[in-house]
Amino acid sequence: MxxxxxxxxxxxxxxxVYFLLPLVGTLxxxxxxxxxxxxLDAYRNVLGDPQFQQTLAYSLILSVATVVLGVLIVxxxxxxxxxxxxxxxxxxxxxxLLPLVIPPIIIVFGYIRLFNTASILPLTGxxxxxxxxxxxxxxTLSLPYMYRxxxxxxxxxxxxxxxxxxxxxxxxxxxxxxxxxxxxxAVAILSGAFLTFAIVIGEYVIAALLNRxxxxxYMVWMGSNRAYEPAALAVIAFGMTWASxxxxxxxxxxxxxxxx
Amino acid sequence: xxxxxxxxxGKSFGPTTVVRDFDLALGMGEFVSLLGPSxxxxxxxxxxxxxxxxxxxxxxxxxGQSQLRLRANxxxxxxxxxxxxLFPNLTVAExxxxxxxVAKTAPAAIARRVEEMLDMVGLAALKARYPYQLSGGxxxxxxxxxxxxxxxxxLLLDEPLSALDAKIRVALRTEIRTxxxxxxxxxxxxxxxxxxxxxxxxxxxxxxxxxxxxxGTPVEIYNQPATRFVAGFIGTLNVIEGQVGRDGGAYxxxxxxxxxxxxxxxxxxxxxxxxxxxxxxxxxxxxEGDGLRGIVRHVEFMGAFTRLHVACGAMTVLxxxxxxxxxxxxxxxxxxxxxxxxxxxxxxxx
Ligand SMILES: Nc1ncnc2c1ncn2[C@@H]1O[C@H](COP(=O)(O)OP(=O)(O)O)[C@@H](O)[C@H]1O
Ligand SMILES: [Mg+2]
Numbered sequence: 001m002x003x004x005x006x007x008x009x010x011x012x013x014x015x016x017v018y019f020l021l022p023l024v025g026t027l028x029x030x031x032x033x034x035x036x037x038x039x040l041d042a043y044r045n046v047l048g049d050p051q052f053q054q055t056l057a058y059s060l061i062l063s064v065a066t067v068v069l070g071v072l073i074v075x076x077x078x079x080x081x082x083x084x085x086x087x088x089x090x091x092x093x094x095x096x097l098l099p100l101v102i103p104p105i106i107i108v109f110g111y112i113r114l115f116n117t118a119s120i121l122p123l124t125g126x127x128x129x130x131x132x133x134x135x136x137x138x139x140t141l142s143l144p145y146m147y148r149x150x151x152x153x154x155x156x157x158x159x160x161x162x163x164x165x166x167x168x169x170x171x172x173x174x175x176x177x178x179x180x181x182x183x184x185x186a187v188a189i190l191s192g193a194f195l196t197f198a199i200v201i202g203e204y205v206i207a208a209l210l211n212r213x214x215x216x217x218y219m220v221w222m223g224s225n226r227a228y229e230p231a232a233l234a235v236i237a238f239g240m241t242w243a244s245x246x247x248x249x250x251x252x253x254x255x256x257x258x259x260x
Numbered sequence: 261x262x263x264x265x266x267x268x269x270g271k272s273f274g275p276t277t278v279v280r281d282f283d284l285a286l287g288m289g290e291f292v293s294l295l296g297p298s299x300x301x302x303x304x305x306x307x308x309x310x311x312x313x314x315x316x317x318x319x320x321x322x323x324g325q326s327q328l329r330l331r332a333n334x335x336x337x338x339x340x341x342x343x344x345x346l347f348p349n350l351t352v353a354e355x356x357x358x359x360x361x362v363a364k365t366a367p368a369a370i371a372r373r374v375e376e377m378l379d380m381v382g383l384a385a386l387k388a389r390y391p392y393q394l395s396g397g398x399x400x401x402x403x404x405x406x407x408x409x410x411x412x413x414x415l416l417l418d419e420p421l422s423a424l425d426a427k428i429r430v431a432l433r434t435e436i437r438t439x440x441x442x443x444x445x446x447x448x449x450x451x452x453x454x455x456x457x458x459x460x461x462x463x464x465x466x467x468x469x470x471x472x473x474x475x476g477t478p479v480e481i482y483n484q485p486a487t488r489f490v491a492g493f494i495g496t497l498n499v500i501e502g503q504v505g506r507d508g509g510a511y512x513x514x515x516x517x518x519x520x521x522x523x524x525x526x527x528x529x530x531x532x533x534x535x536x537x538x539x540x541x542x543x544x545x546x547x548e549g550d551g552l553r554g555i556v557r558h559v560e561f562m563g564a565f566t567r568l569h570v571a572c573g574a575m576t577v578l579x580x581x582x583x584x585x586x587x588x589x590x591x592x593x594x595x596x597x598x599x600x601x602x603x604x605x606x607x608x609x610x
Pocket of ligand 1 (some may be wrong): 273296297298299300301302303304305547
């Protein structure tokens with residue numbers, strides 16, 4: 001065993017401790033709701049709370065809507081840029097990165113100004129309209145991840161030749177996208193979808209300012225009103241994120257037609 | 261009227277002209293090859309016919325109808341790509357069915373046609389496989405079946421065999437040609453392999469620098485290459501430069517000696533001229549009389565024949581001969597005489 005080897009192990013262990021220690025602390029704390037013994041009381045309280053179930057269900061549905069909206073916007077764009085305007089790729093890439101530098105609060109204030117009840121398109125006037133705004137805002141937030149995921153997926157297939165093969169067989173653009181391109185980047189879309197899911201589940205600012213009953217505001221409310229339950233909630237949310245990662249891995253490996 | 265008419269096609273990408281003044285007429289059911297070195301514009305011509313590129317000038321007509329306003333998916337032209345381009349998410353059968361499903365053919369008819377196509381290319385047993393589970397040759401067969409299934413008016417193949425092993429390439433060559441003949445489908449085949457073009461085609465278009473240098477049957481192209489480029493590209497060829505004899509004799513004075521010219525060669529006395537002679541047209545003889553002379557530099561045993569590299573002055577001439585013609589006197593470093601039948605001296609225009 002060389003010194004170099006020992007050194008890299010040391011760095012690895014240090015990093016692992018750095019990441020895991022807060023988690024272990026949170027987990028340990030979440031189990032101490034009953035005085036003196038470890039118990040699952042905090043989890044029972046959280047999972048039994050109707051508010052928890054409603055807000056989580058709301059956010060799950062919203063994340064599905066966000067993914068659909070995101071894919072509908074990003075997939076054709078990334079496809080078209082790759083096929084017809086490869087020189088515009090850096091520009092498009094830059095645009096998709098903007099949500100990382102522009103705070104969500106700016107987006108949501110923009111929405112409220114543009115679509116308030118006094119505007120031509122009073123989306124904030126109804127809860128459906130506001131839900132749509134929320135999904136649109138989330139689709140914007142997930143843009144950097146969605147675009148990168150889909151673009152990586154497109155890089156792995158020969159977009160141009162597959163498109164031309166389909167066209168020579170009589171397929172129009174919609175058929176090409178729906179039957180050839182999308183199925184072949186399904187795994188990439190899925191990984192983008194789970195990242196989107198992770199964003200939507202935890203997002204607070206937009207949901208709170210649009211006043212929708214989402215999971216993010218619920219977690220914040222819980223954090224400021226209870227002691228042990230927020231820790232349990234954090235562990236649950238963390239577990240969900242890891243579960244989605246596992247699902248991505250599983251699906252990527254199981255896809256029958258790729259030999260990755 | 262020809263079935264397909266390409267008239268003065270031209271195409272540039274930015275400042276570079278890739279195809280210029282390209283004319284070609286294909287008869288119904290004809291198999292025509294575009295042959296030329298890489299980068300000479302073969303693929304571009306094919307892509308214009310398919311509808312993936314718009315020509316800058318000229319017209320593409322099928323049965324007299326201009327195709328320029330039709331999009332690629334409206335042209336009913338089948339295409340086979342060098343990289344197979346099978347849809348990775350679909351099985352063999354689904355790949356073949358793709359065009360039929362797009363055309364909204366009835367399911368029963370699709371099933372029948374897919375079966376027929378897979379039988380045709382001998383892959384019926386593999387219809388449930390995915391492309392990644394097939395060899396290159398099998399994938400290209402599926403691609404062929406897929407292209408033909410919707411009964412296209414024209415079949416385009418862009419170097420379909422280039423990615424395959426030599427053995428499979430030769431087998432698939434025959435297979436493609438047999439299927440093409442059976443179905444009588446008008447075919448434009450792109451290749452940079454002269455042997456492929458010579459063995460498969462009804463006619464060959466030899467392309468150079470975006471232009472058609474010569475159009476003719478394989479026999480014509482091989483035996484009467486019109487230009488130096490064609491002669492050089494089709495088979496190995498000795499290009500011999502010299503001056504036509506001044507004393508009225510029909511021969512060419514060149515570095516190696518005197519080369520007799522056929523009657524009616526049409527050369528002026530004293531004119532400087534290039535002629536071409538195939539390696540197998542030259543015959544080794546004793547060093548005397550007319551003909552070329554040189555020094556044997558190198559002897560290569562090629563199996564069916566032996567190839568001599570003979571230095572005639574500054575020029576090196578290749579001579580292919582069978583063992584029985586090989587004079588016992590041929591030794592490396594020794595002198596040699598060469599004759600050629602006058603009708604095997606090829607005139608080159610450029
Ligand atoms: N889309 C394009 N943009 C710019 N240049 C191109 C494009 N397609 C082809 N070319 C150029 O045109 C020339 C001919 O290409 P191609 O038709 O593919 O030749 P071939 O198939 O005979 O090898 C090449 O020099 C190639 O670089
Ligand atoms: Mg090419």
